Amino acid sequence: MTDTNTNMRLKLPITCFILEIILIILFGVLVEYDKETDARKWHHSNHSEYDNDFYYRYPSFQDVHVMIFIGFGFLMTFLQRYGFSSVGFNFLIAALALQWATLMQGFFHGMHGGKIHVGVESMINADFCTGSVLISFGAVLGKTSPVQLLVMAVFEVTLFAVNEFILLNAGGSMTIHTFGAYFGLMVARVLYRPNLHKSKHKNSSVYHSDMFAMIGTLYLWMFWPSFNSAITAHGDDQHRTALNTYYSLAACTLSTYAMSALTAHDGKLDMVHIQNAALAGGVAAGTAGEMMLTPFGSMIVGxxxxxxxxxGYKYLSPILESKLKIQDTCGVHNLHGMPGVMGAIVGAVTASLKSASYQGGIQAISLAVTLGMALGGGLLVGFIMKLPIYGAPSDASCFEDSIYWEVISAYYDEGQSSLVLLS
Amino acid sequence: MTDTNTNMRLKLPITCFILEIILIILFGVLVEYDKETDARKWHHSNHSEYDNDFYYRYPSFQDVHVMIFIGFGFLMTFLQRYGFSSVGFNFLIAALALQWATLMQGFFHGMHGGKIHVGVESMINADFCTGSVLISFGAVLGKTSPVQLLVMAVFEVTLFAVNEFILLNAGGSMTIHTFGAYFGLMVARVLYRPNLHKSKHKNSSVYHSDMFAMIGTLYLWMFWPSFNSAITAHGDDQHRTALNTYYSLAACTLSTYAMSALTAHDGKLDMVHIQNAALAGGVAAGTAGEMMLTPFGSMIVGxxxxxxxxxGYKYLSPILESKLKIQDTCGVHNLHGMPGVMGAIVGAVTASLKSASYQGGIQAISLAVTLGMALGGGLLVGFIMKLPIYGAPSDASCFEDSIYWEVISAYYDEGQSSLVLLS
Amino acid sequence: MTDTNTNMRLKLPITCFILEIILIILFGVLVEYDKETDARKWHHSNHSEYDNDFYYRYPSFQDVHVMIFIGFGFLMTFLQRYGFSSVGFNFLIAALALQWATLMQGFFHGMHGGKIHVGVESMINADFCTGSVLISFGAVLGKTSPVQLLVMAVFEVTLFAVNEFILLNAGGSMTIHTFGAYFGLMVARVLYRPNLHKSKHKNSSVYHSDMFAMIGTLYLWMFWPSFNSAITAHGDDQHRTALNTYYSLAACTLSTYAMSALTAHDGKLDMVHIQNAALAGGVAAGTAGEMMLTPFGSMIVGxxxxxxxxxGYKYLSPILESKLKIQDTCGVHNLHGMPGVMGAIVGAVTASLKSASYQGGIQAISLAVTLGMALGGGLLVGFIMKLPIYGAPSDASCFEDSIYWEVISAYYDEGQSSLVLLS
Known part of the structure; x- marks a missing residue:
């Protein structure tokens, strides 16, 4: 793969323009305001303006929105020379994915007289689906071109919506993390680079890049209660989900710090663990959080x-790379994969205990279907992404902003390593 | 202009103290709680505590507040040595402007028995007016003293409130961007510096300053739906405005990335475009967003x-500087000026289509009045700001924090450029 | 104190595991959902789902949550080599404190049939109590091990809850700042290090660390209206509190800039003042903010x-260190101590003016009790923290991340100071 290959001058504009024009046409044909956003439909019914769902969902939506763009975007800026791409490609593929998800989710989850209805609920669901794509992005971070990522987003959003359709929305939050993680891991497997060691020195953090990543971590951590509760039923359900997630995350933070020190020879905390593992409690409480899990149960889960x-970060990730040839840049298997599966199991058990075992069975089947769809879909999409037409970086130029971004020249002054990252 | 001139030891305290004492006195004489914030007035009526407008406006207010202080503040930190001033002067003039705007907007938009009423609506309107001042700040960024900026804020807020008064609030969000941009551009024209090339090497970004600027960009992008909807009518109107803005921004992001790659010889993305142009969709959907523009229409606009x-960034800004002698540091013409005018035209057309052409005519007249007021006001205020009494920086010390801020000495170690920005 | 001593491999995991397991057991025994979060209790009553307090408190809670984790966390990142610890230890002790506070506040403020009820109100109160601990953290920043901080958090939360119990919650927001500040100052006094000058060169900021700190400052500033109003009565009270705080902060920002320039020989602004003193208006309006203080009164207070x-920062802090041997790293006395006392006095006066002097007397007594509890408690806990078993850093390795965190090696390349903070 040569420099000419990674030149985005035509590839990226053509991809963006075609996708956006298709989106605009499909929106023109298929999308209309729902009852809560349409002036006539809303005023046709007899209710207070204050009953509009905007007031009961929009604050949660904004928290989720911050998680998608600041949370995921900055969490991935830990790499020393990949900050522009982390936050910038996150921005690009999220902007595409939320539009495409609106169409796909609307199409599969029920049209209204041939039309897709949009409002704050569809915005939240679109952001959720986008979150799944960004999780997969984490697995291939640094090794893909923006065009490749846009292609991944289109296919992954479609498959995610199909998966939701099959599950009749029974999977809830669990599907976001589990689908995103295993889809991304399978794509990373297909895109395996045996010579990735050529850019190994750039696949690490520096002091300030770790600080930027903490912005992402904390926004994800703080707003995870909103994420899990954004679309649950109004009233005590939404309230309880936020509360359970809050306790799960707090307990998770304590065990993360403990384990980070315990697994280090010199007892020093590792920023990778703090930035990621402390969030696993939010993932694991995703399915059972709306049930009567209790704060006690939530804390055990977290x-x-x-x-x-x-x-997982300490012992499993190296094995995944050496044995299974999965180069999982952000360790999404440890943050979203395993905790997502754990959350599904907790959900199945909690559902069985509290109601009929029937509910628990549905949760278990949902997990199996999601894993199958994610792995199969990731395999397929991985091969589509492997076509040598998207301008992917060479093995030596992975984890490097300057392939796709204008970066000031002193950045490259290798003779004076002190100039790196400076003017 | 000498170093003695830029010494702020007396200039800044005197200006701040006089302005704040005047504000306090005027607030004491003129301002009182509105019905929703006054204990007696509120409890006099018979309604639920939950009907207080606080619950239906305050979350939107907080989003707007974040845009004003973090959004605008960090968006301007892209300059390599001007981070303290960007975020710090933004903080100072915003804190002044929101107080002054409360008085001016209250005075011009209707007193109640000789009193200005305040509550969450006045807070949102004051933040909006402040946004207009911060847009103008972007045009003169790096070339002005804090005292000069405070003077600009006082006059601009006053003229902005007069403009709103003339338009009977018909202009909406459009006036914020259009007024702020063209006012600022005219000020920049009057303050034209033929020898600005002396500090040219500082008028650019470094790697980390671009990362900080992305924080500003993303908060503006995420919360723009709240900005456009914060003050629209309750119910479907507010809901629809947020929805339309969300789609406009998403579509705008795709076309921004496409154009950024397309206009670069090597196809590399330019951070200036991503940080700014991706927001133009929010500006352009500002006027028509509350109308039945539809997601389809919003996406075309974005x-x-x-x-x-x-x-504009690529081809028009250089011409503005060379031909019109307008040195627009942040390119506010491309982010707020042209998209603001475009938004006004979209609003006029949409209003004409959906209702009477009468509405469209009002929108068109509003645009003309706003442009006239902004250009005339900017001309006048520019000359006031040009008086050599405010301690403006010399041509060689523009875009430089150390003129007005204590900065650690190693920052200046030019002999070792590697020390710049470090200890 | 040797390097072996600061090794956290066993100390930190044992402390975290024991504390979290105790918490989980106590939550299992004592905690249950309140009426608003319990499926049965909530549906037992006859009301709309929209009446759930979640919708009237949760947006405020999220603002407070951001202040705790981003606000306090990043405010303390100003130190050049202590960013990981500032934001990371803040994260750890806050996650512990909010769980412990839920138990202690629930225990002292009223059990329901032997059970502690939790919901959004308890979440806000727990975050408030956590804020008090983080203020104390600011006083000892850079000189303590994470285990020491966890021990401090457990004791301080307990004493804070006892103090609230004694005051019958009459103190409000004032107690958070006053208790946290004087408790922390007394701990700092007991932990006095005569040879702290050995790490003096690291007890200062660099350019980018000051930029990160401004993120913390601005989030605290923007969301302080939510902080002061989060738990006040619904309706006009909550609305008015937010409004008053907004004006107090705006006025405070103007006087902070004025005083910062005025007290500098060269008239240059000092980032320490801007980052901290501009927030004092939020503290000082904490008690009287919910009263009919008026915007006019609020602005005078701010x-x-x-x-x-x-x-305080300019003249009092050096005296506190030289005469009283209090090494107050963040100057919490100037941001939380004095403004907190001032706020209590303003509250007492306002209460006396508007209602009976009886109310004013209660405020005055509350202040005295809080100061006594904070100083006495800080003395006691300071001695507990002084035990040489927690792995505190040596005098020469204070303000240094690498004692407790994995930091990339080039960070230490003292020979090439340009490499500090880089790869």
């Missing part, structure tokens, strides 16, 4: 999720 | 706004 | 708070 996640 | 804005 | 705070 506590275990933190332990599992740190152990 | 798509075109992104294209126009990138083209 | 204006004076900014002046007092800058003067």
């Amino acid at each position: 506590f275990l999720a933190g332990i599992i996640s740190v152990l | 798509f075109l706004a992104g294209i126009i804005s990138v083209l | 204006f004076l708070a900014g002046i007092i705070s800058v003067l």
